[in-house]
Amino acid sequence: MTRDHLERPAPGAPDFLFEDLDSVGSTNALCFERARAGHGGNLWIRAAEQTEGRGRRGRDWSSPVGNLFASLLLIDPKPAERIGELPLVAAVALADAVDKAAGTLHLVQLKWPNDLLVDGAKLSGILLEAEILADGRQAVVIGFGVNCISHPPLAMYQATDLRSLGFQVSAERMFEALASSFSVHLGTWREPGGFQQTRKNWLDRAAHLGKEISVKTAREEISGIFADLDAHGHLVLKQDDGGVRTLYAGDVFFPGD
Structure with a gap:
């Protein structure tokens, strides 16, 4: 399971902690384990491989080596009454991170609430889960899966990956770009009225808006x-x-x- 059990500052986001692991069941599940054990949050966990990855509504998420699998643990994120906006914050942050890592401009479009699409094919998955802990704190975990070098056949959607699109982006590079981008967008969201900037950024990439x-x-x-x-x-x-x-x-x- 371990590649590096020691927490250290996250690359690209030194205000966040980071664990880098070889193989786990689910990075989301491991974040919740850390939270139940008393972790203070602002923790990224990245794994080279997931054996029990999952998507929205309990769907399986294929997790082979070479793609990005990372989850962020937040404890009592504020403003608490607007936690429901975080999936869109995550989508905008990941879209910006893809551009940064691949050297592109608006490569992806967004499908509500938080799917990233390239020419209609799904590039990534984002899963937000929340739990009230025994001590009354709220743990919010945001999981990210990005198809860097391969993609699975999906029954419900077309899928793609960055390598198939002609971009050589490692999972490590993708993670660094994501950690940096999410730190910026989370800071914006926390400001009074900050979600309106997120909403604008999301709509700028919206797939099928007006259709x-x-x-x-x-x-x-x-x-x-x-x-x-x-x-x-x-x-x-x-x-x-x-x-x-x-x-x-x-x-x-x-x-x-």
């Missing part, structure tokens, strides 16, 4: 025009009858998916 999409929620499937994000990052869907629906969770599908 028809479908959203599958736990109860129904809704179609309409992707009109906007509201002030907290929820998806605003304009329907054929002129009505507007604001959606707080769901899987987005584009025509042809």
Whole structure:
């Protein structure tokens, strides 16, 4: 399991701690273990390989060596009432990190809430989970998976990786860019009104903005025009009858998916 058990300042983000490991079940799960053991947070854990990686809604996430698998542990992130905005903060930070690592400009588009797409194919996955600890603190863990050198066949989506796109980006380089970018975007989010800058950055990369999409929620499937994000990052869907629906969770599908 261990490559380097010792915590040290994260490359690119010295205000955060960092553990670098060979193989783990799940970096998200390990972050929660650290939190339950009393860790103070601001901890990145990166693994060369995951054996039990998972995505949103409990889906498996393929985790072969060479791709990036990293999770960030935050304890009681403030402002607490806006924690639901963090998936979009993470998406914007990762999109910027991809550009920094690959030397590109707006290579990726964003699919609500936090998928990164290149020409419609999925490049990464982001999974945010939260837990109230026994001592009353809230642990928030944000997991990132980036296809640097390979990608799995996905039943629901097309997928791609940076090497297939012509970019030679190691997992180590990708992580350094991500740690640095996330530190900056988290700082912006923490400022009064800071999410509005995140929202603007997200919309600048939005896939299918102004076009028809479908959203599958736990109860129904809704179609309409992707009109906007509201002030907290929820998806605003304009329907054929002129009505507007604001959606707080769901899987987005584009025509042809």
